[in-house]
Amino acid sequence: MAGSGEDRRTVLARMVTVAGGVISAGVAGLVAVVAAPARLTNPRTWRRAATPSDLPSDQPLTLVLTARDADGWYETKKQSVIFLDRDGSGYRALSSTCAHLGCRVKWDETRAQFLCPCHGGVYDREGNVVAGPPPRGLERFNVRLNPQTGELEVEL
Amino acid sequence: MNPRAAALLNWLDDRTGFRVIRHHLLDEPLPPGTGWFFTLGSILLFGLGIQVVTGTALALYYAPTPDHAWDSVRFITSEVRLGSFLRGLHHWGATVVVVAAALHMARVVFFGSYRKPRELNWIVGVVLLQVILAFGLTGYLLPWDQRAYWATVVAINISKLTPVVGEWAAGFLRGGPEVGALTLTRWYALHVLVLPPLLAVLVVVHLYLMRRQGISGPVRERRGTPAAFFPSQAARDLVMAFVVGILLAALAWKGAPALEPPADPAASGYIPRPEWYFLGLFQLLKYFPGKLEVIGALVVPGIAMTLLALLPWIDRGKSRAWHDRRFALGGFVLGAAAVATLTSLGAMDRPSTAATSGWNPQELAGATLIETSGQCAKCHNATSGIAGPIEAGHIGRPADWLASHVVDPEVIAPGVRQPPATNPRETAAILAALARMRSGPAPEQDPAAREAALLIDRNCLTCHRVDGAGGDEGPELSHVGRKYDAASIAKRVNNPVDVKPDAEMPPFGGKLTPAQIQTIATWLAARK
Numbered sequence: 226m227a228g229s230g231e232d233r234r235t236v237l238a239r240m241v242t243v244a245g246g247v248i249s250a251g252v253a254g255l256v257a258v259v260a261a262p263a264r265l266t267n268p269r270t271w272r273r274a275a276t277p278s279d280l281p282s283d284q285p286l287t288l289v290l291t292a293r294d295a296d297g298w299y300e301t302k303k304q305s306v307i308f309l310d311r312d313g314s315g316y317r318a319l320s321s322t323c324a325h326l327g328c329r330v331k332w333d334e335t336r337a338q339f340l341c342p343c344h345g346g347v348y349d350r351e352g353n354v355v356a357g358p359p360p361r362g363l364e365r366f367n368v369r370l371n372p373q374t375g376e377l378e379v380e381l
Numbered sequence: 382m383n384p385r386a387a388a389l390l391n392w393l394d395d396r397t398g399f400r401v402i403r404h405h406l407l408d409e410p411l412p413p414g415t416g417w418f419f420t421l422g423s424i425l426l427f428g429l430g431i432q433v434v435t436g437t438a439l440a441l442y443y444a445p446t447p448d449h450a451w452d453s454v455r456f457i458t459s460e461v462r463l464g465s466f467l468r469g470l471h472h473w474g475a476t477v478v479v480v481a482a483a484l485h486m487a488r489v490v491f492f493g494s495y496r497k498p499r500e501l502n503w504i505v506g507v508v509l510l511q512v513i514l515a516f517g518l519t520g521y522l523l524p525w526d527q528r529a530y531w532a533t534v535v536a537i538n539i540s541k542l543t544p545v546v547g548e549w550a551a552g553f554l555r556g557g558p559e560v561g562a563l564t565l566t567r568w569y570a571l572h573v574l575v576l577p578p579l580l581a582v583l584v585v586v587h588l589y590l591m592r593r594q595g596i597s598g599p600v601r602e603r604r605g606t607p608a609a610f611f612p613s614q615a616a617r618d619l620v621m622a623f624v625v626g627i628l629l630a631a632l633a634w635k636g637a638p639a640l641e642p643p644a645d646p647a648a649s650g651y652i653p654r655p656e657w658y659f660l661g662l663f664q665l666l667k668y669f670p671g672k673l674e675v676i677g678a679l680v681v682p683g684i685a686m687t688l689l690a691l692l693p694w695i696d697r698g699k700s701r702a703w704h705d706r707r708f709a710l711g712g713f714v715l716g717a718a719a720v721a722t723l724t725s726l727g728a729m730d731r732p733s734t735a736a737t738s739g740w741n742p743q744e745l746a747g748a749t750l751i752e753t754s755g756q757c758a759k760c761h762n763a764t765s766g767i768a769g770p771i772e773a774g775h776i777g778r779p780a781d782w783l784a785s786h787v788v789d790p791e792v793i794a795p796g797v798r799q800p801p802a803t804n805p806r807e808t809a810a811i812l813a814a815l816a817r818m819r820s821g822p823a824p825e826q827d828p829a830a831r832e833a834a835l836l837i838d839r840n841c842l843t844c845h846r847v848d849g850a851g852g853d854e855g856p857e858l859s860h861v862g863r864k865y866d867a868a869s870i871a872k873r874v875n876n877p878v879d880v881k882p883d884a885e886m887p888p889f890g891g892k893l894t895p896a897q898i899q900t901i902a903t904w905l906a907a908r909k
Binding site for chain 2: 260261262263264265266267284289294295296297298299301303304305306325326327328329334335342343344345357358359360
């Protein structure tokens with residue numbers, strides 16, 4: 226078989242290249258699987274927030290709600306700051322996380338608006354964007370009145 | 382040379398070929414006119430070396446978990462020998478690296494060194510700049526203080542704006558549902574395991590290509606014979622490294638970075654500020670509201686970086702002389718000016734609601750109670766043998782532990798102690814002061830100021846807010862001195878109805894002595 230040495234070398238070289246590619250792809254795939262985050266959301270739960278009589282009429286009530294939550298291998302007390310307010314005959318719970326880049330907004334009494342300290346986002350009392358960069362309003366959480374306890378609960 | 386030593390070196394050279402390597406490294410011929418401007422790359426390399434050494438030293442003490450990161454950094458700052466200096470070196474070393482990289486890049490542009498045949502090395506340099514910035518970003522989170530946490534929240538949310546892969550990228554950077562333990566380990570791994578070898582490989586490629594193509598030399602070729610890198614250019618490099626080293630040491634010694642309070646995801650109104658080299662980007666974001674955000678966050682910086690990388694092909698000038706390259710040079714100068722302007726605008730634009738570094742009256746009152754009332758000091762002192770003195774910067778217990786402890790020390794440390802005789806208001810003040818003392822000692826107060834803070838905390842803050850502490854029944858008093866002088870304030874405190882017939886505020890005339898009212902009024906009137 227004339228020239229078979231040359232053919233063998235070509236075939237071998239191809240095999241080495243392919244095998245190298247397969248091994249690299251396998252390693253890269255493994256790294257990707259390991260590095261991809263396992264879980265990106267925590268399940269929502271209803272949390273006790275306040276009784277209706279706690280709500281002032283002239284401004285939303287700022288609450289820090291604490292719940293057990295998973296943070297990696299920790300079970301942490303996750304603290305969520307929310308604004309609870311009357312909404313017609315019902316209630317409204319707004320997230321304090323700015324819809325822009327996630328800073329913590331604050332209720333400003335004199336302006337009667339929510340202000341974000343980072344990039345100047347402004348929201349009205351209902352959480353709608355009034356000014357600044359936020360692309361949408363503050364996130365709303367579900368609120369329910371627990372008839373047994375008479376307490377308002379927020380789904381976070 | 383001693384013949385034995387020469388024989389040994391010959392033996393070694395025979396086996397390793399080190400003379401060829403040494404010759405290659407040190408005897409590189411440099412074109413005539415290569416001077417001080419060409420030391421900038423060496424300064425950058427020197428800065429990166431400092432970062433590797435100081436970073437490794439910091440890693441001896443640092444623990445990348447939310448439970449321990451902040452405490453371990455505090456430990457480095459306060460306990461490790463020269464720890465504060467070490468942290469200062471790493472902090473300011475990052476600034477040296479960024480500044481040196483920018484100047485080195487500007488040198489390459491003004492000398493036209495990126496032109497054929499050095500285009501590829503220019504691109505390697507642009508990629509190196511991204512790696513350097515990635516180091517800055519990932520390192521920022523590691524102290525796990527307020528500034529670190531919130532700057533990272535913002536950075537990760539910016540990555541979310543990337544079209545199509547944004548959510549995926551943000552999730553990958555976060556590692557979990559929220560910025561937390563998994564984010565910290567991830568960024569630590571990037572900072573100390575992924576980026577350093579990447580940097581090393583790119584630096585080696587950069588230097589290899591530099592040697593392969595040779596140094597470009599001055600804009601106009603000069604006559605003369607090329608001179609070896611060693612010793613004349615090496616001496617210039619060393620002089621510069623020495624100057625930069627001294628400057629860096631002075632900065633690190635005087636200005637070790639402050640450690641803010643531990644990361645608190647529930648803190649409202651905290652104003653995160655990025656490190657200065659990201660301030661331009663931070664400022665740019667403010668000009669693109671709503672759906673346009675992605676333009677400021679990614680499109681403009683992306684286009685700028687792409688244009689930068691393509692500079693060798695944009696610049697079609699006949700020669701390296703400035704007058705042949707007006708377009709490319711003008712563009713670069715404009716871009717650099719834009720970055721400088723945005724950075725300084727970002728530095729100047731501090732929101733008016735920014736928390737003052739000063740302590741509010743509640744915290745000041747708490748500090749006074751801790752320092753002078755003896756309630757805490759009866760156990761917390763150097764000689765009691767019960768508990769060590771309370772020291773600013775050494776408070777590692779979480780807030781809920783401290784709250785239980787102040788109300789009833791017995792709960793957490795059973796045995797001898799009786800709870801301090803404090804009312805809830807004083808307890809709150811002590812806790813507020815302890816929270817502030819995590820990051821630094823209370824300011825010095827004279828006796829009048831101590832009394833004013835105690836009186837205001839006790840009598841005014843139930844209804845009024847001052848510097849963020851207090852109730853919201855009455856008007857905020859943070860800047861009351863702009864409106865009223867001391868006499869007018871004293872009158873209002875004594876009997877509000879005298880000034881405003883329908884005032885809801887109770888009179889304090891019978892409750893406080895005139896001297897006490899005067900103390901309060903004087904303190905508040907100074908609030909401009």
